[in-house]
Each structure stands twice: as C-alpha cells, then as structure tokens.
Amino acid sequence: MKNKIAVLGAGIAGISAAYHLKQKLNDDEIIIFEKESSWGGLCGGFYLDSPKGKFWFDNCVHLSFSDDDYVNQIFLKSTPPIIHIPDMNNYYQGLWIKHPAQNNLYPLPIEEKINIIKDMVQNNNKKQNLKNFEEWLKAQYGNYFTEKFSSQYTQKYWTTHPKNLTTHWISNRLYTPGIEEILYGSMCEDTPNTYYIKEQKYPKCGQYRSFLKNLVKKCSIKYHHQVTKIDTKNKILYFKQKDPYQYNTLISSLPLPKIIKLFDPPPPSSIQKSGSKLCATSVAIISLGFNKPDIAKRLWFYVYDSDIPFARVHSPSKKSPANAPKNCSSLQVEIYFSKYRSLEEITQKQTQEIPNFLVRDTIKNFIKMGICKQEDIIAKDFRILPYANVIFDKSLQLHRKKVLQYLKNSEIHSIGRFGKWDYLWSDQSFLSGKNLII
Numbered sequence: 001m002k003n004k005i006a007v008l009g010a011g012i013a014g015i016s017a018a019y020h021l022k023q024k025l026n027d028d029e030i031i032i033f034e035k036e037s038s039w040g041g042l043c044g045g046f047y048l049d050s051p052k053g054k055f056w057f058d059n060c061v062h063l064s065f066s067d068d069d070y071v072n073q074i075f076l077k078s079t080p081p082i083i084h085i086p087d088m089n090n091y092y093q094g095l096w097i098k099h100p101a102q103n104n105l106y107p108l109p110i111e112e113k114i115n116i117i118k119d120m121v122q123n124n125n126k127k128q129n130l131k132n133f134e135e136w137l138k139a140q141y142g143n144y145f146t147e148k149f150s151s152q153y154t155q156k157y158w159t160t161h162p163k164n165l166t167t168h169w170i171s172n173r174l175y176t177p178g179i180e181e182i183l184y185g186s187m188c189e190d191t192p193n194t195y196y197i198k199e200q201k202y203p204k205c206g207q208y209r210s211f212l213k214n215l216v217k218k219c220s221i222k223y224h225h226q227v228t229k230i231d232t233k234n235k236i237l238y239f240k241q242k243d244p245y246q247y248n249t250l251i252s253s254l255p256l257p258k259i260i261k262l263f264d265p266p267p268p269s270s271i272q273k274s275g276s277k278l279c280a281t282s283v284a285i286i287s288l289g290f291n292k293p294d295i296a297k298r299l300w301f302y303v304y305d306s307d308i309p310f311a312r313v314h315s316p317s318k319k320s321p322a323n324a325p326k327n328c329s330s331l332q333v334e335i336y337f338s339k340y341r342s343l344e345e346i347t348q349k350q351t352q353e354i355p356n357f358l359v360r361d362t363i364k365n366f367i368k369m370g371i372c373k374q375e376d377i378i379a380k381d382f383r384i385l386p387y388a389n390v391i392f393d394k395s396l397q398l399h400r401k402k403v404l405q406y407l408k409n410s411e412i413h414s415i416g417r418f419g420k421w422d423y424l425w426s427d428q429s430f431l432s433g434k435n436l437i438i
Contacts, residue, residue: 003028005438006237006245009253010034010221011041012212012426013416016433017251019215032219033237033245035226039216040209041253042385042417043426048289050379053325055289057332059385061300061314062208063200066427070434072201075211081201082320084299086193091369092149092304098185099302101149102141103177103194105186112148113186119144120182132394133165140176152304156311158391159281159341169392169423172196206322208426227254229264232410238264249438253416255280255387256403263410271406274399278421283388284335284343284354286310286362288372289379293317295329295372308365309335309346309358328378331371333362336388355382387418396421413438 005021007014010032018032038044045058063084066072075081090097098104105113119142127139133154137146146162154162175194177185185191203210222242229238230250237245252259260267260275267275296315303310310333317324324330335358337343344350349357359382366372390396400421407414415432417424424432 003248004246005030005249005251006247007032007251007253008227008237008259009041009416009419010036010039010219010223011253011416011429012043012209013253013419013429013433014041014251015039015212015215015219016430017253017415017436018219018433020434021436021438022218030220031245032221033225033227033239034221034223037223039221040212042387043209043212045207045209046381046383048287048379048381050289050325050328052289052291052328052378055287055316055325055328055330055379056206056323057285057287057316057330057381058208058319060283060285060332060334060388061312062426063202063299063319064208064211064427065197065200066425068427068431071427071430074215074430075201078213078215079203079205079210081211082204084200084202084319086195086197086200086299088195088298088300088302090302090304091308096301098189098191100175100177100194101304102145102175103181103185104189104191105182106189106191108186116142116145116148117182117186121179130167132163133167133170133392134162136167136170137162140174149304152306153302153311155341156303156306156309157281157336158389159336159338160391160393164340164393166392166394166396168397202319204320204322206320208319227262230259230262230412231264232412249413250411251413251415251436251438252407253414253419253433255418256400256407256414256421258418259407259412259414260403267406271402274402277395277399278403279338279340279391279393279396280418281336281338281388281391283385284337284358285332285383285385286335286359287316287332287379287381287383288330288363288366288377289324290329290331290372290376291327291378292376293327293329295376296331310362310365311336330379331366334388338391340391358382390417390421390423392423 048055088099095107123142125138137150226240257275300314312334317329416429
C-alpha cells in the first residue's frame, strides 16, 4: 500500500521536501497542499498591470548567495542567473551613504563624523558577556553611532528596541571595521566593498521562484487548500471547503504559532502559551512601477530616518529587466510591523486608512528623496505579508524548543524559515526540505 505523504505549503522548503522525497520514494503519494492559487510562498510574488505592460514583484527582496554547490546546481538547471555584485547604500537625513555606514562616513557633516569617530575610539562599553543586541552594538560601534544609526534601523526592521533582542542571529551579518577603515571611509568615498556577501544571483528570466521551476514540474500541488484542522490521532487533514485527506506522514512549513492552533484536540495549555509567545514581524509592501528605465540607481537601499516608515527598498527591475515592461523600472518598499509596533502606531492612522496613506506617503518620500516624480508612476500596489522575519526576543529559544518537541512527538516534521522558526535564508530553507529524514 502506498505511503501517503502530505506537505503543507508550496514555498521553497515544501517544494524541496516534496521533490527530494519523490526521488527517494517514487512509489509513494506525495502531495503539497497550498492555500494560495500559485506556488512560491514567501519566495513567490505577483503581477501588476500598467499601460506599458505587466510588472512582476517578488514578495520582498530575494537574491541567492548560496555557497552550497548542490543548491547552485539545482537553481542553475532551472534558469541561467544574472550575477550581481552588491552595491547598496543608505539614506540618512537627506544624504546617501555607502553601505555599511559605519566605515563609509564620508558624506556626513564634519561635526557628526567627529562625534562618531571620537566615540568609537573612546568606546568603553563592555565587550564580553553581552546580554542583548543593544550591548553588542555599543561594544562594536560606540554609543553615538548605535543611537543615531543602528538603534533607529533596528526599531524599523525588527520593530522593537535592540535591548529586547538576543545576539544569536547576528553571525556575519553586521560588519565591524577597524579604526583605519573607519578613518579612511570618513575621508574618502572610494572604499572597498565590505558587505558580507560578495555576489548574488537572480533568474535572468525574472521571478525569484524561477530557480525552482524544474522542481515544481515534478511535484503534485493542490491549490486553494487551506488547512483548518489537524487530527493527529487519526492522521487526517481538514480543509476549508475541500475534502479531508488521510496521511501517513505529515511535513509542515507552516509558522509554528499557526500550526499549533490547528490541532484537534488542542495541545496542552503550556504548548499553546509557548506558541503565542513566538513573535514575528509582518511586512507591508508598496510596489511601484515607473515609465522610465533608470528610476532605480541601486539594487536596494536602507533608510535610517525614523520619520520615514519604510526600512528597505529594492528594485525588481534591477534584479532582472524581465521583471518590468521594456523601458520601465520598478521599486518596492518594506514597512515592518508586529505586536510590538503596529501599523496604526507607525502611521497614526485608523486601520482602514492605512493602505492609501502609506502609498501616498511612500510616493511623497520618494519625490522628496529625489527618486522619482509623480508623473513617472504607472503602477502601484499595497499588500501585507503576515510573516516576514522571526523576532529574536529573549524568550524565543525556550518557547521554540517546546513547540518543536511537541510537533515531533505528534509526528509532524517541521521545515523552512517559519517551520524551524529561525533566520533561514532561501537556500537554508531549501536544504531544510532536502535534508528531511522521515
């Protein structure tokens, strides 16, 4: 009798799991259940119509910088890539500063450069036994730079003060320059690229999810299948307005707080509490299409100013010209929010007013920043992605461990960024599906 394997979610982890299991268990029934009408998950995207044609927008910025040979081979078999050398900058109080800002201070006023460098040189903050992200930042960059730059951005991107975050997620993501680099970058704009990624790949044909095209062809996906209940005792999945499905093996890429609420009967109250304590950001994305090819000057940039809601902006048309009609370009902004910092708090608007306000405010800021003119815009869109990034607050490790152990005891294999509840890049999410052992 065939083993019936159900995979929840047709994102990069779910597709990888289904594809690789099919290679090993060809006679088994392996079905991906996806609530949306298309595949890709967070690595998916959408089209926008315009008088010039269709624009494609990924769900936030996605580029591959994997150093895993197998991942690169799989992606290459689906589509040839465009190679990008990271070249991004930062917007701060009307100035454009090369990234990372800490060793590219050249555009800043002399007085501010003096304040930053003096504080970095005289940095007496403790360097060991650091209890939180704020202490880590001050140990690396001093108080002035931390408060004016790093802390401001943290509150926009992570939606909470850095003192509320741990340091487990940092890895090599943030660069710590030596004093010679800091001084050189304050006197000269011709500085080397010190970004932690040396090159990035994106499908030449457009759409980040195109890297998975060959895999998707070999997967069985049932769309419009939103799980409403999981009966783990009898191993039955229930769906909204769809027939139930009895499984032998269940693999889930659903967010941990979400899947815990689907159990029938419900988990113990301690597990429900742990699920509710796991926090993530959501992201409001505003996507704009332009009738000119050269609106975007960089692949992406960061915004430090606290009075500008968006934290990061990227250009889909820079990633690949195939993402925009001929002689057009595009930009997408990301505004992060969570239970710690709501969109209502960010905008000071009522919920129903927020979409139109943020689109108008984004355009107003773009014009102020010298990025575009009102008449350049031929397409615009507002939408919300409910899960963006895991928030590494102080209780994460304890509650994540409890929930993952409960899923394991319930014979549910959890994969992907939100199934593992970790800061996984797309290749790591892909490998979490590939390396699954059932």
